[in-house]
Amino acid sequence: MDDFFDDIPEENAQGEGQKSELNADMPPVNRKKRIRNTILAIVLAVVCFLLGGFTVWFSLDKEMRTLIKIKNAIDDHYYQDVDDEDFYDALFYGINHTLLDKYSYYMTADEYQSSKDELAGNRIGIGIIFTTMTAEQKPQMLVTRVCGNSPAEKAGVSEGDYVIAFGKQPTEMTESVVFDEFSAFLADRKEGENFYVRVQSGAETKTLTMSREEYVENYVFYRTKTTSYAFSGIRADALTETNDPLACLDDETAYIRLVQFGDGTENRFDQAMEIFKKEGKKHLILDLRGNGGGYLNTMQEIAGYFGKNSTERKPIAVVADYGDKKENFKAARNVYGEYFAEDSRIYVLADQSTASASECLIGYMVDYGAIGFENICLIKRYGVAATFGKGIMQTTYYLSAQMDAIKLTTAEIRWPISGRSIHGRGILPEDGAKTADESIYGDVEIATAWAALNG
DSSP states (O other): OHHHHHTSOGGGOOTHHHHHHHHHTSOHHHHHHHHHHHHHHHHHHHHHHHHHHHHHHHHSOHHHHHHHHHHHHHHHHOSSOOOHHHHHHHHHHHIIIIISOTTOEEEOHHHHHHHHHHHHTEEEEOOEEEEEEOTTSOEEEEEEEEOBTSHHHHHTOOTTOEEEEEEEETTEEEEOOOHHHHHHHHHTSOTTOOEEEEEEETTEEEEEEEOOEEEEOBOEEEEOSSOEEEEETTTTOEEEEOSOOOTTSOTTEEEEEEOOBOTTHHHHHHHHHHHHHHTTOOEEEEEOTTOOOBOHHHHHHHHTTOOTTOSSOOEEEEEEESSSOEEEEEOSOOOHHHHOOTTOOEEEEEOTTOOTHHHHHHHHHHHTTSOOGGGEEEEOBTTBOOOOOOOEEEEEEEOSTTOOEEEEEEEEEEOTTTOOOOTTTOOOGGGTOEEEOOOSSHHHHHHHHHHHHTO
């Protein structure tokens, strides 16, 4: 249209008026024919649209058509307004809570982003995991884990501490061991606002200053008898020497705690293994207590350190779809010989929260000879020594450009050589694993497990 008018002499460039003049110059019969053809085209388009709609409608199964009719009836006739969001929330609740297994569920775009942030370690808070009840069901705030790189870690909170008071000022503390009361106090604090927490460790008490902050959790910790390293900084990617050696170890053994197979965890694990090699350590304790799994590709990278007796990339698991299809997922590499000697020993610590990718990695290590069951120590929790027992895999499928998604259980995981499935069972003492009693103090529990493994 614009190009056409660019060719008209300036004095005649009148926009729509010029077009009208051109139309007026048409022979009357041609004008009528064009109007008739236009009307026929519109009618044909409407008919095709309606037929397409009917085709789509009848392509739906009976139940889906009934659901649409129910939705329309509610919209047209129910005595109260029902928001579309409430209607679909009810449907999604049924899908998530009654139809699928507990590992499968629909996620809104916000929920999906939150799940990604979770595995990436993105947090806002203070970074303390509590046990909130005693065995006698009395309230307590026992610190069972301090998140790496968190405000609580920087403030000096330790595993085994009890939170016993909190307040906006050190002279105005609320004495309480009830988690809900502490949680309500935290909810009222602005990000970056300092407050005070009193903790008790044995007979000692101390008042610590901290604030709710945005941080990235560190999932990898390296310790020996004389040295220790962790990751700090805005992205938890700055390797930092810490003053936290593990006194129970001998001179040839290093310890790595792997909290989760999160986004980027493999890079931190690589750096920890480089320290292991640089320090000339021979044996390794891999601590998977509390590690509930994570990304398969992260585990594939880390598995590359534990494929003994070969330089080939080994399958880490046989993934058997719920049909005839089977697929081998391989380790991303095999560098065992670059870090371990023939007589090196690797040990694994695990508990009831060791699940999924962690159990798969243990199976890989067992099947390829990096460890035997006797090199695994199960920490008793509430008197039970076992890993979680999750031997199935989930896959996330995007549903729209808005990035809502559905996570579905898609396959059963079996160990790569033995074909063992631990689903619903876990790894148990009867497999040959050692056991150790739990302790509220992390290093005491590690020392107890180390003694059991060497007993």
